[in-house]
Amino acid sequence: MNVLSKRAVRGGTAVAALGLAFGLVGLAVGQSAPSNGGRVIAKGPGYSIVATSPGAGGQAAAAETKVTDAPLETLREPIVCRGERVLHIDNRDLRFDGNAVTAEDGCELHITNSRISAGGIAIRARDASVHIENSDIEGDKASIDAARGAQIYAEASTFKGAARRVDQASIHDLGNNTWY
Numbered sequence: 001m002n003v004l005s006k007r008a009v010r011g012g013t014a015v016a017a018l019g020l021a022f023g024l025v026g027l028a029v030g031q032s033a034p035s036n037g038g039r040v041i042a043k044g045p046g047y048s049i050v051a052t053s054p055g056a057g058g059q060a061a062a063a064e065t066k067v068t069d070a071p072l073e074t075l076r077e078p079i080v081c082r083g084e085r086v087l088h089i090d091n092r093d094l095r096f097d098g099n100a101v102t103a104e105d106g107c108e109l110h111i112t113n114s115r116i117s118a119g120g121i122a123i124r125a126r127d128a129s130v131h132i133e134n135s136d137i138e139g140d141k142a143s144i145d146a147a148r149g150a151q152i153y154a155e156a157s158t159f160k161g162a163a164r165r166v167d168q169a170s171i172h173d174l175g176n177n178t179w180y
């Protein structure tokens with residue numbers, strides 16, 4: 001054991017945690033090319049752009065993804081997240097007669113691995129942040145209705161119904177989404 005490693009052992013848990021953190025960062029930085037056979041065009045902190053052939057992945061991969069095996073739940077009233085809160089809907093299969101989920105006035109909503117179906121609007125956002133990942137969102141009137149600066153982030157999900165936005169609202173398609 002050399003002098004440097006003896007000091008690290010004596011340094012306590014902070015040094016060990018720092019070493020573990022650097023080890024994890026090294027693993028993340030050293031990741032290889034994507035496993036779907038694509039070619040990395042550009043890569044940076046928090047993003048990578050991959051070129052694939054037209055038949056490799058894309059919609060076929062999204063169609064094969066299993067969203068949830070949760071039991072079907074039929075709700076009569078919409079789920080409402082209002083104010084500076086965080087709401088996480090995970091692994092749920094929800095059906096609504098009318099509108100389904102409303103996020104407003106600073107709410108941060110995360111929907112993952114879920115299926116939401118509404119007779120009205122599936123996701124209604126007003127001045128809120130909504131993150132949707134690996135989910136099926138369906139609304140008879142609209143899948144998404146965003147206004148008043150709402151930010152919608154969607155990844156690896158399927159949307160059936162109109163996706164509407166007005167004012168300063170934005171819908172960010174992070175990839176692997178299917179829009180009907």
